[in-house]
Amino acid sequence: MNTILVEVTTKCLHKCAGCCNHFDGNIEIDYDILSKFLDYARRYCNKLTLCGGDPLLYSKLHDLLEFAKAKDYFISLDTVGYNISEDLDQTIPTVSPRFLSTKVDMLGLCIDGSTNQIAQSFRTNYIDIIDRQLNLLSFLENYKLNICINTVVSKKNYYDLKNIYNLIKNFNNIKKWQLFEFVATGNGYKNRDVYEIADYDNIVDDLLSQIDNSKFLIQKKHKNARSTNYILITPKGTAIIPDPDNNSNIEIGNIKNQSTFDTIIAEILKSNEHRSIYE
Numbered sequence: 001m002n003t004i005l006v007e008v009t010t011k012c013l014h015k016c017a018g019c020c021n022h023f024d025g026n027i028e029i030d031y032d033i034l035s036k037f038l039d040y041a042r043r044y045c046n047k048l049t050l051c052g053g054d055p056l057l058y059s060k061l062h063d064l065l066e067f068a069k070a071k072d073y074f075i076s077l078d079t080v081g082y083n084i085s086e087d088l089d090q091t092i093p094t095v096s097p098r099f100l101s102t103k104v105d106m107l108g109l110c111i112d113g114s115t116n117q118i119a120q121s122f123r124t125n126y127i128d129i130i131d132r133q134l135n136l137l138s139f140l141e142n143y144k145l146n147i148c149i150n151t152v153v154s155k156k157n158y159y160d161l162k163n164i165y166n167l168i169k170n171f172n173n174i175k176k177w178q179l180f181e182f183v184a185t186g187n188g189y190k191n192r193d194v195y196e197i198a199d200y201d202n203i204v205d206d207l208l209s210q211i212d213n214s215k216f217l218i219q220k221k222h223k224n225a226r227s228t229n230y231i232l233i234t235p236k237g238t239a240i241i242p243d244p245d246n247n248s249n250i251e252i253g254n255i256k257n258q259s260t261f262d263t264i265i266a267e268i269l270k271s272n273e274h275r276s277i278y279e
């Protein structure tokens, strides 16, 4: 699949010390500009991945999902998931799981440890994060939603991966488990000594050798495979190639400027030759 990766908002309920964001305010992508780009790009690209921040906090999420699904994009959305609820009487705007199940083809949820304590060493702000994620996974079994579990593998949890597997292995709607090697960018750059690991390959290979007949796909996401190999459209509309080795980005255009559409799409198609990064 040729994938467009869009960071729709920097808003998030967490402030993880290892986050790839810079936390420079609550910025959202302009919906009209994004939809115009997606409309144009659809003849070349068939998958849309929404990330953030937390895309479920994007104020135009409903419009965007309706639009992208009408254009027949395969939609993948990565979230913490705290505001997925049928209960409208909440302090934060909620997103209905029923609505998500009609629009989102793959919902990514983060689980970074088998206990609240381990997971909280990466995803801060909520001391009961694993209790919440397990409740959410159980709740989502009532809906027709494909789930991808995203784990950031770091110094804080590398020894806990088998326990995470045991925690998630019996949920029927989990289709994929992605094991991302921690990459030091954004906020995470200054905390790289806390999280970076040297032997990601051995750790994950060792885990895989211990798992037989997993019901879901387990994917390695090595940082070298991602470095300078994908295009991200930021909330400001800038299309960038992240270069974590140098803690910088290479700018290739901006979707506000229609004359850069073809350049951006050409780079997306080139980057999708490394498509295991996204899928």
Ligand code: SF4
Pocket: 012, 013, 014, 015, 016, 018, 019, 020, 021, 052, 053, 054, 080, 123
């Ligand atoms: S890592 Fe994810 S959950 Fe944590 S602050 Fe960043 S966007 Fe939010």
